[in-house]
Amino acid sequence: MTLLETAVDMSTDLGSATIPSPVLTASGCSAFGRELEPFLDLTAIGAVVTKSVQLRARSGRPTPRMAETPSGMLNSIGLQGPGIDGLLADDLPWLAERGARALVSIAGTRVEDFAELAGRLRGVPGVLGLEVNISCPNVESRGEVFACDPVAAADVVGAVRAVADPAQPVYAKLSPDVTDIVAVARSVTDAGADGLSMINTLLGLVIDPDTMRPVLGGVTGGLSGPAIRPVALRCVWQVHAALPQVPILGMGGIRTGLDALQFVLAGAGAVSVGTAVFNDPSAVARVHDELAAALAARGFSSLRDAVGYAHRDAT
Numbered sequence: 001m002t003l004l005e006t007a008v009d010m011s012t013d014l015g016s017a018t019i020p021s022p023v024l025t026a027s028g029c030s031a032f033g034r035e036l037e038p039f040l041d042l043t044a045i046g047a048v049v050t051k052s053v054q055l056r057a058r059s060g061r062p063t064p065r066m067a068e069t070p071s072g073m074l075n076s077i078g079l080q081g082p083g084i085d086g087l088l089a090d091d092l093p094w095l096a097e098r099g100a101r102a103l104v105s106i107a108g109t110r111v112e113d114f115a116e117l118a119g120r121l122r123g124v125p126g127v128l129g130l131e132v133n134i135s136c137p138n139v140e141s142r143g144e145v146f147a148c149d150p151v152a153a154a155d156v157v158g159a160v161r162a163v164a165d166p167a168q169p170v171y172a173k174l175s176p177d178v179t180d181i182v183a184v185a186r187s188v189t190d191a192g193a194d195g196l197s198m199i200n201t202l203l204g205l206v207i208d209p210d211t212m213r214p215v216l217g218g219v220t221g222g223l224s225g226p227a228i229r230p231v232a233l234r235c236v237w238q239v240h241a242a243l244p245q246v247p248i249l250g251m252g253g254i255r256t257g258l259d260a261l262q263f264v265l266a267g268a269g270a271v272s273v274g275t276a277v278f279n280d281p282s283a284v285a286r287v288h289d290e291l292a293a294a295l296a297a298r299g300f301s302s303l304r305d306a307v308g309y310a311h312r313d314a315t
Helices: 083-097 111-120 150-163 181-190 226-242 257-266 283-297
Strands: 012-014 017-019 023-025 066-069 072-075 102-106 127-133 170-173 195-198 202-205 220-224 248-251 270-273
Touching: 017 127, 023 283, 066 220, 072 226, 083 102, 083 111, 102 111, 111 150, 127 150, 150 170, 150 181, 181 195, 181 226, 195 226, 220 226, 226 248, 226 257, 248 257, 257 270, 257 283, 270 283
Parallel strands: 023 270, 102 127, 127 170, 170 195, 195 248, 248 270
Antiparallel strands: 012 017, 066 072, 072 220, 202 220
């Protein structure tokens, strides 16, 4: 599926980088892009946001790992992946050969892990920027969720920004499972984050009424899908109101162009589509086209003009 030509200028900025589309994949839902290639032009979308990569290969959490929920999905994959060596040897060259842009999601259990990953990704062809996953709810210890503490979150982001390629924007991925997400957003931007990815999944649980035990092998997991969209929108709204100059990559239950439009109006300059690709692998391109049509229908000549538009004075 290719993106339709439109009179609306759909280009946007991801930090210092300009991308042709404001619609990206979401980390964890499309692996490293290969699965989507038969269904859409990877070079036309904003970027492929990779599955979170760690220093070493990881097998993930015990099965079962996924469970359906009302208007959503609970997953407990546990950051299964090839590690940075596999990413550099296989997945990133594959994306670069096709001209696709990669926003590489990095994760770790220590500040030093994140910094080492950022250093390994300096100057790698095709790497548009880094998404620092400080908020994964699927790790074994909730103490590892740096995004739940403004100081710990800032420590990670500061370490990454200090060693990352200056040409690669650094986006901090925030968790909604906090009392004050604005405080965390302010802390990581003060530490050097070029933008914010909002939001990661919410921590959830499903119990099987027949076995009377948790459905997931890892007990808890991350809730995604349309059920979390109002929470995600609230977070984007609050952070944009407090930090209007900070770029936001919005995500959380986006299935249609009108869903994406809500995030843009709330303050997101770009969006990621995740869970929707499980039943519609072309969803990223479709959402781009639907968003362009929605903007045109409302009289916008460019996406940038719509960012944060819902915050305008009622008068």
